[in-house]
Amino acid sequence: MTPSQRFGIAILLLVASTARATDPAAGAGAAPRGAGGAAAGMSYEHFIGSREGGLLNHPGVDVVVATVSGVSDKPATNADPPRVELEVHEVLRGDPKVSRARAVWRPYPHDVDYGEPEKNPRYQTWAAAAADKPRVGQKFVLAGYPPAADQPWYVSAVGRFEFAAGKREWALKIMAAAEAEAKAEAERRAAAAKARADAIAKWRAGVTADEIAAQTVAADLVVVGRLAGGSGVEVTRVLKGATRYRYVRDDINYLSVPLGERAAAMVEGTNEYVWFLSETGMTMGTSGIAYTRAGKGDGVVLADADALEAVAGALAAHPAAPPRPVVVLGVHESSGRAQAEQVADAERLRAGVEAAAGRRVAVLLSRLYSAESAAVRHVGQSIREPAAVIYAEVSPAAGGKGPTVAAISAFDVRGDPKGREVWRGKVTMDVDALTKDVRPAVQAILAPAK
Numbered sequence: 001m002t003p004s005q006r007f008g009i010a011i012l013l014l015v016a017s018t019a020r021a022t023d024p025a026a027g028a029g030a031a032p033r034g035a036g037g038a039a040a041g042m043s044y045e046h047f048i049g050s051r052e053g054g055l056l057n058h059p060g061v062d063v064v065v066a067t068v069s070g071v072s073d074k075p076a077t078n079a080d081p082p083r084v085e086l087e088v089h090e091v092l093r094g095d096p097k098v099s100r101a102r103a104v105w106r107p108y109p110h111d112v113d114y115g116e117p118e119k120n121p122r123y124q125t126w127a128a129a130a131a132d133k134p135r136v137g138q139k140f141v142l143a144g145y146p147p148a149a150d151q152p153w154y155v156s157a158v159g160r161f162e163f164a165a166g167k168r169e170w171a172l173k174i175m176a177a178a179e180a181e182a183k184a185e186a187e188r189r190a191a192a193a194k195a196r197a198d199a200i201a202k203w204r205a206g207v208t209a210d211e212i213a214a215q216t217v218a219a220d221l222v223v224v225g226r227l228a229g230g231s232g233v234e235v236t237r238v239l240k241g242a243t244r245y246r247y248v249r250d251d252i253n254y255l256s257v258p259l260g261e262r263a264a265a266m267v268e269g270t271n272e273y274v275w276f277l278s279e280t281g282m283t284m285g286t287s288g289i290a291y292t293r294a295g296k297g298d299g300v301v302l303a304d305a306d307a308l309e310a311v312a313g314a315l316a317a318h319p320a321a322p323p324r325p326v327v328v329l330g331v332h333e334s335s336g337r338a339q340a341e342q343v344a345d346a347e348r349l350r351a352g353v354e355a356a357a358g359r360r361v362a363v364l365l366s367r368l369y370s371a372e373s374a375a376v377r378h379v380g381q382s383i384r385e386p387a388a389v390i391y392a393e394v395s396p397a398a399g400g401k402g403p404t405v406a407a408i409s410a411f412d413v414r415g416d417p418k419g420r421e422v423w424r425g426k427v428t429m430d431v432d433a434l435t436k437d438v439r440p441a442v443q444a445i446l447a448p449a450k
Helices: 003-014 024-029 044-048 121-128 167-205 209-218 261-266 305-317 339-357 372-382 431-437 439-446
Strands: 062-071 083-093 102-105 139-144 153-155 160-162 221-227 232-240 254-256 273-285 288-293 300-302 326-333 362-368 386-396 403-412 420-428
Touching: 062 167, 083 167, 139 153, 139 167, 160 167, 167 261, 167 300, 209 273, 209 305, 232 273, 232 305, 273 305, 326 339, 339 362, 339 386, 339 439, 403 439, 420 439, 431 439
Parallel strands: 102 153, 254 288, 273 362, 326 362, 326 386
Antiparallel strands: 062 083, 062 139, 083 102, 139 160, 221 232, 221 273, 232 254, 273 288, 273 300, 386 403, 403 420
């Protein structure tokens, strides 16, 4: 499909709810205008029917020259279209051995693509409308998807063209152009796929076993997984460390990863990759917990046998330490300040907690939208083996120039998802002061559970 055609699809879909391009051959089977309002969707037949030749532009459909030899007597509606008998004279595309003698004269499709169509007045109007019937003896160029075994052939409403002088040649010209376009697009995609595969192979070859080993040692978490859209990764194996978010099912595990410009160009959803992740700077994201990249390099490599062997060797030489306790820093602010300001100040809070804790705990930042008790309970239920929750309520300063005070409480949630308060303080947003003032909370968290 050419760029101009893709643009055409976008425009047609945009106006689909207010205008319909109906094929003249559809007759009474066309979708009624204005029936049921304008909240409607566009099918492929709506789109392809707007082009000259309609379904002839689809290289995957059967095309024949045929005469109607019989039509069902009973009244036909769009919901129950007429059955037709055909005498096929010539197969222009498709298997000539397949019988198309029994056919269904499909109506122009309805445009209700949401909810339960059968209960929608727009659909009901369409379904009850009388369907167009061909006359016995009419000759057509007909197009429809290949019939299933022992099933009638469904002739598309945008694939019916009454025969006349030059009609066969007209159809063949449109079909040839569509097939040439499809061939060119297939060749373009094949060339692009080969170029991408070559680039990925070159990228992989540039990462040595020593570099993989170094990233493995530097990482808190090493996983194998597939890209699941955006920066989300579906984890299939954990090679080092532990994932922190608890999903409803144990066999489902997602997290969010950092992708640099080079890695983003190389990583795709069809391959498995090894991801080298750091828990420093962890944040709750839209695809689970968002980690940062560990060590030098891209933080990801193709999960081939050599890469997995390098990871295994590094872990054998440098056994992983037990996962650190997780302290969830839940920040709540309802001041209405700009999101960028709120995020920046939440990161300052995290920096203070991390400075106070050192490497003894992993700090997970979660910007919360609920009050203290609900936040603590949610964290206790959703994070794997958290040590504690530090809950911060941020308040804006007088004059609205940013917060100067954060009310902070620490809750031990080991063995009790509801949490047990172990410290309550009130500290400034200054990082140095926060580092000093929050130290008692961290010490209380790290003390043996009572």
